[in-house]
Amino acid sequence: MRGESRISANTRLEIVTEGVLTRMLQSNPELPGVALVIFDEFHERNIHADFALALCIESQQALREDLKLLVMSATLDGLDFNKLLPNAPVLHSQGKAFDxxxxxxxxxxxxxxxxxxxxxxxxxxxxxxxxxxxxxxxxxxxxxxxxxxxxxxxxxxxxxxxxxxxxxxxxxxxxxxxxxxxxxxxxxxxxxxxxxxxxxxxxxxxxxxxxxxxxxxxxxxxxxxxxxxxxxxxxxxxxxxxxxxxxxxxxxxxxxxxxxxxxxxxxHSVPQILQSDIAQFMLEAAVWGSDIKQLVLLDYPSDAQVQQAHEKLQRQGLIDTHGKPTRLGREVHGLSGDIDLALMLIRSKALSAAHLSMACAAAALLETKDVLATSSSPELSMRMSFIQNAPQHPVWRQVKQWHQKLGVAQSSWPIHDLGLVLAFGFTQWIAQNKGDGRLLLANGKGAMLNQEAAQALASHPWCVVCHMQLTDVQSGSAMVRLCEPLGKADLNEHFAHVYTTRNELFWDEAKQRFSAAQNHYFASIKTKSVPMGVPEDDLLLPAWLGLLQDKINKFGASALALDERSEQLLLRLVLLSGFDSSTKDNAANDSDDLDDVQDKAQMLSEQCADWLIQSIEQWLIPALSGKTTWQQLTKLGFYQLMSQHLDYHQSKRLNEQLPEGLSIPTGRKASLRYENSGKVYLSVRMQELYGMREHPTLLGGKLPITIELLSPASRPLQTTQDISRFWSGSYRDIQKEMKGRYPRHFWPDDPAHAKATAATKKKM
Structure with missing residues (x-):
């Protein structure tokens, strides 16, 4: 039973919990006077059993070669004990069991x-x-x-x-x-x-x-x-x-x-170590002088568990940046209880013996089943008053044990300071009362009060939560079960270190602009906000970068609303980049691998977004200095900014391999149109291409231009990627139709050798 000891000089078999065994090992790793440690019902995979066995193995390997370990259970099959005890014999006993x-x-x-x-x-x-x-x-x-x-x-x-x-x-x-x-x-x-x-x-x-x-x-x-x-x-x-x-x-x-x-x-059941708060476990390991990954365990906690526990212990001042236990950490560990309760007890001691006595009672109440389980009010002070009037209540046994352990006498409790005492241990659950039963916790999460509790705490802007329960695991909704009002003056006096002031920006989607404010926080709770003017660039430019990257991730390159010429430049840059990558990948292959270029072209939209995200910090963000609105962003010359991002050689190669336009037989330079599909279009009147016998290509012949042949009225007649084949093939059918529809225009019988023109026959 907790707090009891029944051993003497004649004791041969001492039965302890795994937690008590851990304390014995931490106190004296050699376990003097102990010949054999038995772990029974190990299949239950209690986190304390896993940890105590790991410490015993280290003690056996480093200090006590004669120490024997025995791990027992009726259902050990499937557990990889060769990992823990590779040389241990396995004993089977059927025992006496009935069908x-x-x-x-x-x-x-x-x-x-x-x-x-x-x-x-x-x-x-x-x-x-x-x-x-x-x-x-x-x-x-x-x-x-x-x-x-x-x-x-x-x-x-x-x-x-x-x-x-x-x-x-x-x-x-x-x-x-x-x-x-x-x-x-x-x-x-x-x-x-x-x-x-x-x-x-x-x-x-x-x-x-x-x-x-x-x-x-x-x-x-x-x-x-x-x-x-x-x-x-x-x-x-x-x-x-x-x-x-x-x-x-x-x-x-x-x-x-x-x-x-x-x-x-x-x-088998999921090991407790995989679904528990391992902060206590990590503090134990730190005091032992070992990293969790160095311990011999059947299962190791996830990286997320380790990170969360490490951040909690460091925030509470129990370990340093290297994971070593601080003086406070060792003091908390010495109380061998819940970390939050231990902090509450230690810090209450600095106020007075009466506060410590009250903290002992609060710890006992929080460790046991709610003494007023049928009450809808969550205030812990009600429970304190209840046990004060019930001196025979079983919880007094734990209250007295805490008093004895901390060497403090029972005294009159300053109930008005109960919220402060609780806040010492549950700082992360100090909460701002938002009204309507809503609480905002110091860790940034929300919680709810039932209707009666919301009414009882309506006049208290702050409280501290000491027990809550997730009512919906999927959504993460949390209902407060126990809490206590907390005075703002106590926060200011005893938790000044938790307050911070930050200059921050936020994007107003409705107004399409950044607004700046000097925000005051208690942990993650914003307590005050003072508007600022145009923020400095060291605050503004990273905010622009984050906003634009987020929008591009969600909506692609279209999020920037580029003008047409800028869109074309972006497509050219990405298409050339994909071609260059393909060329490097296929350097050993001399064949014309058009398929690879086309495969990359199919993902051109995604690649454009990737290119923007990777390069936007260089070509766009510097131009946003002092600018706070989306309208100011859209007025920037995107084409010029993107072009300036290229050096001379990059610009020269881009214009050679993927030019903006192409000279056609009339001598005119016609625009090329690059599309997300990876295709490049040349849209011109058919008469302007008479005399073209070789089909134009880009990227050193790897990418044929798709020619869109237009009528004299600039309506599409045909598309082709082989102009010579077109002249000798389907041109005849078009010629017959167009002669009747556009008789004033030139429709030669041999267009491949005819003279290109943009004029009617009369003006030729």
Missing amino acids: VDVVYRPLKSLQNHSTALAAQVSAVLMEVFAQHTQDILIFLPSVFDIHKTMDMIQAKLQENAAVYPLYANLSKEQQLSALYPNTEGKRKVILATNIAETSLTIDGIEVVIDSGLEKVSVFDLSRGVTQLTTQRISQASATQRAGRAGRLMPGTCYRLWAKEQHERLWA
């Missing part, structure tokens, strides 16, 4: 989870109760589900059985009453959470009814909130639960899911 018949009884859809689950479990119980003679153990995911089901079955069972709950927060006496035989000789129906899965053997159990569900803690990295969520158990857990019915006699397990669904369950 357990497994019956699959799928639940119906749980639309209203709690009510539907309780009703269906109750129905199964009443159906099978008469088929068996001994006690029944029912596994349910939560305490709420247990009591909901108890309410339904007690009236139905009446005097035929005694119904007991079994979960961790019950008193020792209540737990023992569920474990021992009923004093009146009645059959027992025990409704339990995972506590009965592996930790306990209960005499008389013949039947297990397994809901197949469990509550697990999952840490939300973005909000820094640990959320209890209901999920399917693993196959290993299902095996453990079924085994409860075969400990002392043959039994039956009713699984409330389909057999085919069982095959799809995870083989």
